[in-house]
Amino acid sequence: MYCKLHERVALRGWKLVPYAYYIYGVEQAQGLTAEQFGLLSRCDGEHDLPDSPLLQRFLQAGMIRPCEKGERLDEWQKPRFYKNRYFPHLNWAITGKCNFNCLHCFMAADNAPMMEEFTWEQCLNLLDECVRCGIQTITLTGGEPMLHPRFLDIVRECEKRRLNIAEINTNGSFITEEMLDEFHALGMDVLIKISYDGIGHHDWLRNRPGAEEKAVRAIRLCKEKGFRVRVQTNVHRGNLDVMFDTVAEMDRLGVEEIRIIRTSETPRWKENGGDQCLEITEYYETMLQLMERLVKEDFRIRVDIWQFALFNPATGVYHYQPVQGQCGKYRDSTPVCKGARGTIAVAHTGELAPCNQLSGTFAKMGIRCGNVKQTPLSEILAGGDYLDMVTMPVTQVSAHNEVCRSCQYWKCCMGGCRAISTAFTGDFLHYDPSKCAFFKGGYMKRIDDVFAKAKRPYRCADDTGNMDRAGEKA
Known part of the structure; x- marks a missing residue:
């Protein structure tokens, strides 16, 4: 046969x-x-x-x-x-240029405009390196990626190499009907992730009048053309009061998912945010209140509350976002960040970081672990500082932090998020204080209580072993 x-x-x-x-x-x-x-x-x-x-x-x-x-x-x-280590995904900021001047941009080290971008030759070289390394999936981001003068050519070159563009991060300003028609013609099944920071508040954070109107227009157009959309919403003290109405409006527009993100301590947000940044427990408490309202409705939209909870009305499943792994499958060799272990984050400068959320912070701190404009990606993935950082086992975090070694939540938490720990403490190996607040503060049990009262039945899909979901008394 x-x-x-x-x-x-x-x-x-x-x-x-x-x-x-x-x-x-x-x-x-x-x-x-x-x-x-x-x-x-x-x-x-x-x-x-x-x-x-x-x-x-x-x-x-x-x-x-x-x-x-x-x-x-x-x-x-x-x-x-391939002679290099396995990495399936490239998250690539093709340009630092943006038509907005967002007050919180995590790619930025300061308030200066980011004018650098990949030349066409550098673009082709990196795509060829992706093929040489066995990378299969691409996310295009920026800056505003559609501002790159060869944006559609980059898309075409990815498709020519059978590199699957899974996601495009955009502010939506430059999405056109003709562009979406070409995506269809190329056979792309791409998730379009559009920034939208709440009804009546988007223009302020994006630092541009008319930004909200452009975002809503882009969301509607993408849905009319049959593309999946995820809305990315930054939450801070100034827009808390419109979060419920924002989720409701996105559900009405047919958006598949909304990701609500605590506007975090990036270099630019520290300069511009004033007193708008939510404290960690303030964020948790207000997100609990939001969830209590959302689960009583007939919304279809999937809700991802960054570093807190994720729930899907279609499946009736929810997760605790700070749980990094199933307790029964814990291994000391688990990498400090599973996302970083599978996704290569490349900034508009060519610099690599464990994730793009760390790009601005690393630039501010002068931390460098490789640059694809200077060194072939296949060489970087064969050994060196970058590979050492993203393959680092969680045991290095526990060895660095006595509080982790004696914590009952270690096998679920594993020291938390490296981006948050670095932003809070300046130390990549420091424990993530926000996860101490989550686990020890009993937020697993409180999330359970929210879904126990939901309009439809939900179940938790996380294995937390024999850990006390009710937390620890101070």
Whole structure:
């Protein structure tokens, strides 16, 4: 029998992950045994394969299909092996330029305009490096990415290389019907993430009159054209009172998800925010109150409250966002940030950071761990400061913090978020104080109580073991 890989399946291998496959449009690669990889490697239309239980399993799963002898695989599908470590996703700020001057921009080290961007040659070089490293998924961001003079050319070059653009972060100003039509023509199933900071408050944070009108226009247009939209909403003391109405309006517009983000202690927000920044417990308390109202409605929108809770009315599932892993599956080798371990964050300057939220903070502190404009990405991912930072095990955090070593919540918290800990303390390895407030303050139990009173049934999908969700008394 002659068989061929499904058109969306590609075989891959990396240092320490020798046998794996990608499905186009799915970010993470899936591991295989040597036997499975060997059989799939022969599903190329050239080998006459004997029937076997494993072959039948792959046929039933749709990973392969019967074919005529001589049918060829696409070049993208053929087995490729990489000398670097496995990273599936690139979060790429193609430009620092922006038509707004946001008061909180986490990419910025100060209030100076960010004028640097990738040249066309640098863009092509980085995309070629993505192919050389086995990266499959791209997020385009900025600045405002659509301000890059070659934005659509970058999109086309990604698609030409079968690099899947999964997300575009934008303020929505430059989205047009023609652009969205081209996305469709290219076969893109892209999530468009549009900043919108609350009814009547968006212009202030974005520091531009008319910003709110442009954002709402873009949201409506994307939905009319059939694209998925996630709205990204910064919350601070000035717009707390419109959060419920903002969620309701986004639900009415058909937005799939809203992410509500505490406007945090980035260098630029420290300069501009005044007394508008919510204290951690103030943020938790007000978000609890918001959730209590939201779960009593018939909203369909998925709500992600940054570093606090996530819930989906469609599935009836909720999560505690500070829980970094399932307690029963804890390992000392777990990286300090799972997001950073899978996603390479590249700033408009070419500088790498564990995440883009740290880009401005690292620039302000003078911390450098690699630059893709100066060093090939494949070389950076083979070894060095950047790789050491993002593969660092959580045991280095516990070794650095006595309070973590004796904490009952360690296996769920694992020291918290590195971006928050660095912003609060200036120390990448310091424990995240916001997570101490969350776990010890009993917010898991209080979130449970909110969903116990919801209009529809919900269940928590997190494994917190025998830890006391009610917290610890001071």
